[in-house]
Amino acid sequence: MTDGLLDGPKHGYALKKRIDVLTGHGAMHNNLVYPLLKRFVAAGWVSRRRAAGERGQTRAVYSLTEKGKRELLARLVAFTEKEASSGDAFRLRVGLFGVLQANARGEILRQREKWLAARAASLAVIAGKMPMDGWGEETVGFLRNQVEAERKWLERLRKTEKTARP
Numbered sequence: 001m002t003d004g005l006l007d008g009p010k011h012g013y014a015l016k017k018r019i020d021v022l023t024g025h026g027a028m029h030n031n032l033v034y035p036l037l038k039r040f041v042a043a044g045w046v047s048r049r050r051a052a053g054e055r056g057q058t059r060a061v062y063s064l065t066e067k068g069k070r071e072l073l074a075r076l077v078a079f080t081e082k083e084a085s086s087g088d089a090f091r092l093r094v095g096l097f098g099v100l101q102a103n104a105r106g107e108i109l110r111q112r113e114k115w116l117a118a119r120a121a122s123l124a125v126i127a128g129k130m131p132m133d134g135w136g137e138e139t140v141g142f143l144r145n146q147v148e149a150e151r152k153w154l155e156r157l158r159k160t161e162k163t164a165r166p
Contacts, residue, residue, distance in 0.1 A: 009063040011051070012037065037062055045071050077104045084111040087150075094157065105161055113154055120147045 010018065015037075016028050040046040045068030053059040064072070076093055077100065083089040090112050097105050123144045126132075132140065 009061045011053075011059045011061050015062060040068065043071075044068070073099065076100060077107075079108045079111050081111070081115070084115040097161075102161065109154055109157060109161070113151070116147050116151055116154070120144065120151075123147065 012030075012033060016030075016033050019033075020027055037046060037048070041048050041062075045065060047063045047065050048060050049063075050058050051061045076096060079089075079093065083093075090108070093100070093108050100108075123140055127137075127140050127144070130136075
């Protein structure tokens with residue numbers, strides 16, 4: 001959630017909207033956002049200050065601290081097999097490639113490609129050895145097409161990476 005603060009301070013509502021865009025999952029509930037922010041403030045990752053709102057109210061404004069930025073970067077770089085299996089975790093990192101070093105970006109792309117290769121192999125086994133009706137074939141075909149489409153995207157990302165600054 002702190003990745004929404006990389007480009008500057010935000011109040012809770014604006015932060016929620018930014019996270020919605022970054023994750024693509026729609027609105028996060030206040031019962032999730034504000035307890036997380038409270039925890040991040042307690043950990044020293046985020047600072048909180050009061051500021052005047054647009055309608056005369058007082059709002060909390062949150063900012064990423066240096067400690068928070070270090071923590072966020074460490075978590076983004078720690079791209080395990082589990083994260084590599086998650087399209088959401090991968091896309092979030094790609095969306096934040098601009099704050100990562102070239103070697104971290106390359107490792108994230110390698111890990112995702114490794115997962116995609118295993119996924120393609122698994123789907124090939126299913127398609128070749130398991131009897132399926134038309135619906136099963138349709139589903140496996142769709143999943144195989146998704147894997148291939150993402151592999152093409154990875155290739156474009158690698159080409160972009162070659163021309164990107166470290």
